Amino acid sequence: MKPARFAYHRPNTVTEAVTHLREHAGGARVLAGGQSLVPMLNMRLWRPDALVDINEIDELDDLRVHGERTEIGALVRYSTLERSPLVTERLPLLSRIVTHIGDRQVRNRGTIGGSLVHGDPTGEMPLACLVLDATVVVVGPDGVRRIPVAELYTGSYATVLEPDELLVAVDFPGRPQHVAFRQYCRKHNDFAVVSVVVTGDRDADGIWRHVRIALGGVADSPVLATAAANGLEGSRLTDADLDAAAAAAAEVIDPPSDVRASAAYRRHLLPVHLRRALNDLRAPRP
Incomplete structure (x- = not known):
């Protein structure tokens, strides 16, 4: 089975991505790793008006250190978390828990931001981010919001994000021993x-x-x-x-x-x- 027809946008900046999301007034989906989105499209369980492919937004693929804080861009792949010396040193739980996610092909494409937005109640990444007291950084038409992962979900596969908001990073405040x-x-x-x-x-x-x-x-x-x-x-x-x-x-x-x-x-x-x-x-x- 193949997806229903949709418009396709490939922005180069966060501002462009948010603009496209707003233009479609809740009818667009964000494409990051696509490990959950693409199967749902192919089965036509989701029929969005448009896809906003954020893979060309370079700033979303960074690992940043701010003192004790560690910020991980939304597009950072599971395989990067698994292999990064920085993640192993500062957030060893992530490098350990990610090996339990899918197989090698899934980990090569899946992203931390996609996992958090997808909100699978059995998902390893939302669980790890919750216990580590992480905060997600979200950008929308009205600016930037910071939402603790403890306040991100309203139910199974449902978040507090607005349809025209984009999760851009995950901020970890420290590192337990x-x-x-x-x-x-x-x-x-x-x-x-x-x-x-x-x-x-x-x-x-x-x-x-x-x-x-x-x-x-x-x-x-x-x-x-x-x-x-x-x-x-x-x-x-x-x-x-x-x-x-x-x-x-x-x-x-x-x-x-x-x-x-x-x-x-x-x-x-x-x-x-x-x-x-x-x-x-x-x-x-x-």
Whole structure:
């Protein structure tokens, strides 16, 4: 099957891209990596009036450092995140988690901005950006907006972006000392059934600070388990602490039932994988 007819724009600047989006009044789609968009077009599940191809906008493909902050352009590919020494040094969670996304062909084309805008509730990149307290930089006709990833989603595959706004970068405020990631899939690199990411800093005396826990596949969008993380603040991550965190995290999820797993099975898996991730955090695997 082939897409329905559409207009095609290939701007060279962010301003041009926003102008085209505004001209089509909500009827245009942005083409970045196209890993989700193109299949939807070919199946005619989406029939936009126009595509705005942003791949010629050079400034969207940059990695920038501003002190402790790291800014990643919206067009940076998964494969770049996987291989970049800068990302490995400053944001090791991204270089680790990206290897669980699709296959090599997908990672060569898929982009961090496209993943965030697509908003798959099982997606690895929205989950990682949430736990790292990232902010997206968005440009529209009225100027620039900065939106915390924690406030980006209104539901499954739905964001707060306006139809004429373009996500141009993702800003990460710092880098936790320790990270851990656990995911359960039916097969390697399939869509996740349940995902867990935990981050934190450990003092010299073994006390944990700034713990954050994010969960994927258990709600309409990735969720922060704030109460569970707060319960670990100042702890030594004992077995009892891990059990308490798993119980608290179970209170904030509302998992779906779909072709991959039932809601009951996801509820069963979550505490198992959260305990494993927290155990990895306190005693990293070699």
